[in-house]
Amino acid sequence: MKNFKILLGTLIISTLLILYVKKNRTSNNIKKEKVLRNVVSSKVKTFDPTRSNDIYCARQIAKIYDTLLEYDYLERPFKLKPSLLEEMPEISEDQLTYTFKLKKGILFHRDECFENDKQRELQAKDVIYTLKRMADVKTMSNSYGYIQNRIKGLDEWRRKYKDGNADYDEKIEGLQELDKYSFRIKLKSPFSEILNIFVLPGYSIISKIAYQKYKEDLAKHPVGTGPFYIKEFNPQSNEIIYYKNPDFRDEYFPTHGAAEYQEMIDKYGGKKMPFVDKIITKIIVEESPKWLKFNNNEIDYMNITCHSNLKNILDETSTDLKEEYKAKGLDLLVAIGQSTNFFCFNNIHPLFKDNINLRRAMNLAFDRETYKNLFFTKIDKNAQSIIPPGLSGYDYNYKNEFCEYNLKKAKEYIIKSGYYNKKIPVITLETGTSIKDRQKAEFLKKCMREIGIEIKIQTNTWPAIANKINKKEYMMTKMGWYADYNSGKPFLDTFYGHNEAQGLNYTYFNNEEYNQIFEKTAFMRNMKDKDRAFQKLNRIIGDSLPVLFLFHTAHYIIKKSKVKNYLYVTFIYGNEKYVDVVS
Amino acid sequence: MRNLELKIFHNNKILVLATLILSIFFVVAILSYSGIIASNWYQQVGGSYDSPNIKNIFGTDIFGRSVLAKLIKGTETAISIGFVVSSIAIIIGLSLGLISGYFGGIIDEFIVWLYTTIASIPNIILLIAFTFILEKGIMSVYIALAMTRWVEICRLIRAEVIKQKSKDYIQASIAIGASHFRRIFYHILPNVIHIAIIQFSLVFQVSIKSEVILSYLGLGEQNQPSWGLMINDAKVEIIRGVWWQLVFATIAMFLIVLSFNIVSDALRDFLDPKLRNK
CATH class of the missing domain: 3.10.105.10 (Dipeptide-binding Protein; Domain 3)
Known part of the structure; x- marks a missing residue:
């Protein structure tokens, strides 16, 4: 009996010790992990860039996928810079031919659709495939409108296969794959806007292999090259969790930009991005629960669209917070409406x-x-x-x-x-x-x-x-x-x-x-x-x-001061990779 | 019978009060429906979100409209929903219950299968599905609620008809050659009608609650004031300290539902022969 008591006591003590050590380890891990928590005000319909047609999807897609070009985050006036490209495209004298060169070694997210790392590498054929898919009548992409009647042969190809079953292997004059990393776009007439179009999340580059495996399920199973990836997407869920892409290419925080951002540049310039390990995006349509979660520290920043909340927090100028909110360590960003x-x-x-x-x-x-x-x-x-x-x-x-x-x-x-x-x-x-x-x-x-x-x-x-x-x-x-x-x-x-x-x-x-x-x-x-x-x-x-x-309308974003580097510009997507969360 | 009725009222002050409250709600709804009161509910009578004051005793909403007028118009919506839904549900439930219980056989099996199937689907899901199919608005709320509320009535009536069918007075009517129609409507119906009357009052208040929930969820009435919409609006108003829409709409709903429950209980005590004899 005595032995049994000793045995029982030892068992209880060792169980408690194990639990204590485990809890400590877990909490240490949580402390180390940088988590950014934000919110989207509408259900996310799709993660398929080519088929997305609203701002809510676009902002989510931009975390997972990349575009050929992007706006420089800190330069003003706004300036385009290469994203997936090695350099800005070469433009012919007559402005009809654009030659693009992709960065080498950019990998799509790890996914079972790829047999090996070689298959995961972004290639020119993926870009050509993305543009053809956009033009395919079956895709019903509204992004196609931006390049309609622009690229030689693309509209003819679209019309030829208007009843479906488009032949993606058919050569199109305006879309030429030069080698593994280079491709050329030939235009029907000069169209300088085309470079601006290549920053749109709808023009994010998808993987030909991933699409061939997942087809329409790409909407729920995105495979991009972006700074974050998701494990699964349930359209009925009210939360999306993004994880830092371990294979994200070497991309660094800008070292130059407008004077107003000098403080950011001094602190973060040249550091490898992204800074956060995880993004938890809550899907909340109504303003009140959003606001309650923000006050409850479950959201780090959010766009305020409710007039009642705005009237509560803004001072008389409508451009700054009332003192009581500033004292709580909150910042306000006002983006004059574009x-x-x-x-x-x-x-x-x-x-x-x-x-x-x-x-x-x-x-x-x-x-x-x-x-x-x-x-x-x-x-x-x-x-x-x-x-x-x-x-x-x-x-x-x-x-x-x-x-x-x-x-x-x-x-x-x-x-x-x-x-x-x-x-x-x-x-x-x-x-x-x-x-x-x-x-x-x-x-x-x-x-x-x-x-x-x-x-x-x-x-x-x-x-x-x-x-x-x-x-x-x-x-x-x-x-x-x-x-x-x-x-x-x-x-x-x-x-x-x-x-x-x-x-x-x-x-x-x-x-x-x-x-x-x-x-x-x-x-x-x-x-x-x-x-x-x-x-x-x-x-x-x-x-x-x-x-x-x-x-x-102006856009108002309220954020906790622990969120660093967040800027809001209506046409800059995927800015989460620049954001840091400090404790 | 008349003496018994009066006795019930004399001994039950709460019932008198509940009946009085219900009568007020009904009168208000009728006056509103006929355009005598609150017909200009949409007009601006004060500033945006004026708190209750002498001019607007229940305050105003975001557009400066009188909350009292909206409450009255909401009463009209609630009573009309309750009345229409209960009437349709009673007609369907009573008819199917009588047919099913009286004839039995394959007809009974089919009707039992039908109401069991409907009853097995959670009510709110069924309501939402109906409003999605029929487009949102008051008409779809009528239909959606009526289509889900007849089940309980049918089940109870059917059981009572089966019981009554085997009684001596029905056997006697068969013996003297009474037709099916006569047996159902002259002999059985008067003996089961009390169930329908009690159920009418219960369905009435459940329909009002369901309408408020549907409107709150954005699936009900969108073009006319409803208590559900007023409570829904309060979600963004409370943060600014605007409590009056929420409070007055909730009080109105509380009063009508409580009064109906009290009256339903009294009706059951009064009409159910088993309870009356106790």
Whole structure:
């Protein structure tokens, strides 16, 4: 009995000791691991870059995949630099031929689709495959719109296989593989924007081998070359965990940049990236739980889109935090809007098609000042047309007379629209499921009631709205467009009537004059001429009112001061690799 | 019978109060429906988020609309949901329960299979599925709720009909040559109708709760005030100290559900012969 007690005592003591040692080891490991915790405000539909079509997916994809080029993180004005490329592409005299050279030894993430490391190496054939897949009708990529009618032979190849079963081995004149690491793109006409396009996450390079193994499952099983990878992606999950890619190429924090970032350069310049071991991205649609998690230290930084929260934390200038929040060790980043918000009309719907007076009336009846006071801040700018300030094509002198609140004039235009003494059909507005989306929709409903228009609010998830847009089965919806790259052109692309890419021309606007000028801009070499043409196009959109213009909104990001090097620019993706978390 | 009814009210002050509260809700809903009150609920009557004051005793919402007017309009939505859903559910549940219990055989097997299948799916999932198929809005809430709420009624009616069917008075009616129709509607129905009346009041309040949940989840009414939407709005308002929409909508819902429970209990005590004899 005595022996049994001794044995039992020894057992208990040794178990406790083992548990203690194990716990200590685990906690030491956690301490060593640098974890960045952020949030995305929408369900992530896909990790397939070629098929992604929203900003939420784009920001997630950019952590896993790489593009050929990227914007220099710290240089201002913005400057392109090679990412997967060895150097900037060689451009022929006539600006029709671009020769690209990939960096050697870039490896795709470790994955069972590769038999050996040799197969994992990024090659020119992967780039050619990515571009062909984008053009393949079956892929239904809306990124294709940016290169439509640009690359020799690509559109013909697309049309040839419009019924599916495209032959990816067929040679295309404009896409030539020169050797294992080099390839050439031949254009139909000069198109300087092409380099800007190669920074878009939709143009991330996928592995031909990975796609051939996973096919459509690539959406859930991404295999990229980027700084992070994921083990699995469950579209129903509310969290995505990214791990540092152990094979990420030698990439170092910039050693030069704008003076305002000198402190970052001094501290981090030349250090190998990425700095964090893990990123935990929570998927939270509603603002309140996001805010609670931020206060509970479960999120390190987040974009604040809720007017209630903004009004709580901003000082009178709307550009800085109130003292009490600064005292908590929080920082605020304000990125002046390179985006435009609007309610869009389906311009091929019988109610809006060829009825500019109705669209004018609706623009005039919208009380933007009250809307701004309720949902936005002082520094947001009223939109006069589609291109936001600071980008080529923005016209500081252009004032849209229909973007002024004027009920009397709005009622006159209702009469002109042919609906005098005639009931206007009920307009269904497709909007998001969040409270702010519904409240904004209710505001539109309230304004339109003043001119006798009844709005029916229909809430949907974003994928459901995108689906209705693609099928042209909507009347009105609320949208925002971010600058995809440092130019006004991405905004203009979306109104080009001959755009074949699914969902890119979401308003189905089709104006012959616009289309002709837009097509001509591709041949323009002189930047001034191009800017003037962009201004003209911007004016056509402003005058035609294919949308109900709202604001060029600022972006507010609140972050814990332990998060270092985080910058927010609408067209810089994948900035997590520059970010460090200090204890 | 009349004396018994009065006795129940005299002995139960809570029941009197609950009945009074329900009557007020019904009157408010009828007045709102006929446009006598709260017809201009969408109009701005004050500043954005004015706290309760003399002019707007329940305060205002983000657009300066009266919370009281929204609450009244929400009452209309709640009562209409309760009434329409209970009526449809009673018609379906009572009809299928009578047919199934009376005829038995393959008809009974089919109806039992049908309601067992529907009952085996979690209610909220079924409701969400219905609203997705039928597009969001008040009509789909009517249909979705009615399609899920008849099951319990049908089950209870069927069991009671099976019991009644074997009783002497039915055997006697068969002996004198009464038709199926007469046996079901003249003899059995009056003896099972109390179940339908009790279930009506229960389904009424469950439907109101379900509508609030669906609207809160963004699947219900989107174009007219609803208590669920008001509670949903409060998610972003509470952080700014705007409590009035949440509090008043919750109180309204609490009162109606509690009152219905009290009245349902009293109805059961009154109508169920087993309980009445105790």
